[in-house]
Amino acid sequence: MMTPHTPDTSDYRALFLSGVELLDVRAPVEFEKGAFPGAVNLPLMDDEERSKVGICYKQQGQEAAIALGHRLVSGGVKEARVAAWAEFARSCPDGFMYCFRGGLRSKIAQAWLSEAGIAYPRVAGGYKAMRGFLMEVIAQAAAECRFIVLGGMTGTGKTDVILPLPNGLDLEGHAHHRGSSFGRHATEQPPQIDFENSLAIDVLKKRHAGASSFVVEDEGQFIGRCNLPLELYQAMKESPIVWLEDSQGSRVQRILRDYVIDLGQEFVALHGREQGMRLFAERLRTSLDNIRRRLGDQRHRQLRQVMDAALEEQMRSGDIEPHREWILGLLEQYYDPMYVYQRQQKASRIIFSGDRDAVSAYLVQRRYLP
Structure with missing residues (x-):
């Protein structure tokens, strides 16, 4: 029948x-x-x-x-x-x-x-x-909606601020990549088309729920190997910036959580304890090696020695505290100078700065402004 x-x-x-x-x-x-x-x-x-x-x-x-x-x-x-x-x-x-x-x-x-x-x-x-419909959704949002770009030093927790917002777009979540040189997960990123489709559906649903503005993290055109749709990227480059601030200690702790604790657990869950930890260690070393030219040979060599010692201690005893040293060195010698320069270049676009509570309150308020 x-x-x-x-x-x-x-x-x-x-x-x-x-x-x-x-x-x-x-x-x-x-x-x-x-x-x-x-x-x-x-x-x-x-x-x-x-x-x-x-x-x-x-x-x-x-x-x-x-x-x-x-x-x-x-x-x-x-x-x-x-x-x-x-x-x-x-x-x-x-x-x-x-x-x-x-x-x-x-x-x-x-x-x-x-x-x-x-x-x-x-x-x-x-x-x-x-x-075609989904690509038009992104193009229309870029043309019709307001965007606020959330900037800040590495490790300030920008994604943690964006996720609870009803008009937040987690670009890194859709790309399955944390956006930095150390941002790869244990599993691969989606194909470019899947990234765009997922992002477009998120935009469509949020606009249907009433969003006329979006909060996005300050990203380059590429998040890992995923390329931001050009219309969206152009809109972000012209949008106001809110700058998130946090202490150095909190940033180190957050990076330790994301790139050591969580990433290690991802590899172990996929491959078991022994092989997972070996692959995790390889990933950290490869991520550092990938920025060797920008670090310079001497700084790279120093940080690599500290990272190797931290990994050896983690394998031996499970202690992750030694990782703080190379994380701090990477912030002070590489990421922070780069972000200080970027902030200076974008100073005219920064409309607010503050800690997480202040920034979250500001973004919630701005959601209802014309």
Whole structure:
């Protein structure tokens, strides 16, 4: 018996605001290059089948390509894929399916599901149209919304201030990177497209909730390997800055938490104690080595010796206190001079400065100002 039918949709705004489940029937290679948060990839054709059909299309045309696709995905292969879609449809009755342009592949999948007694809606225009909509969301926000940029020395806890704000955009969270030379996590960053999609949906939902301004951390154009959308980056460069201040001791403690305690725990959770700690130590050393040229050979060598001794003691006894020495040295010899210079260059844009409580109160107040 056919299940009740939800109409196909081209209301991309409603799709992303509702957070409904999405079934992506593109090939795995397409999905890996870029996808929407939470989407499930159950492809009509795998990568090899898609390649063969694509070659056939170029050489013999659409009709021959469709016929080849039906031959490749038939019998038990077809049954297994339809069964997987049916299971998804039953567990996600409010969801939608899509392919790249909302054309042949999603129509075929929809028809095969219908033959199995399940009417499941698809997204007209497919991934390409949905992706275009999200990029326009970012462009419109950059043009229409006000931005306040939160600056401050390394370790002042800018992300901790942004996260509780209803109009805060955690750019580093979306990029899965803390933004500095030591900012990589134990797991990889998302593909550029995934970063942009996730950020755009966050912007869309916050604007829908009434936000007309956003607070963002002062970032360069790249957060790790993720590139900020150009319109957003340009808007940030022209926006006022609020400067967060904190004591040196608190900053050292926060860096110790982020780059030693938390990062070490990430590696251990992924790889187990012995291998995780080894990989964690390699990551710290590599991060320091990556800024060797900017530190200079002598300062790099001194900090590397201190870091090596701290890692050895941590491995031996579990004591993390020795890490404070290289963290302090890195702040005093590298990060602080750089940020002092940057603050001087941006002085005309700084509209407020203070500690966490003062800055948080100011940002909450500014949210309601025209």
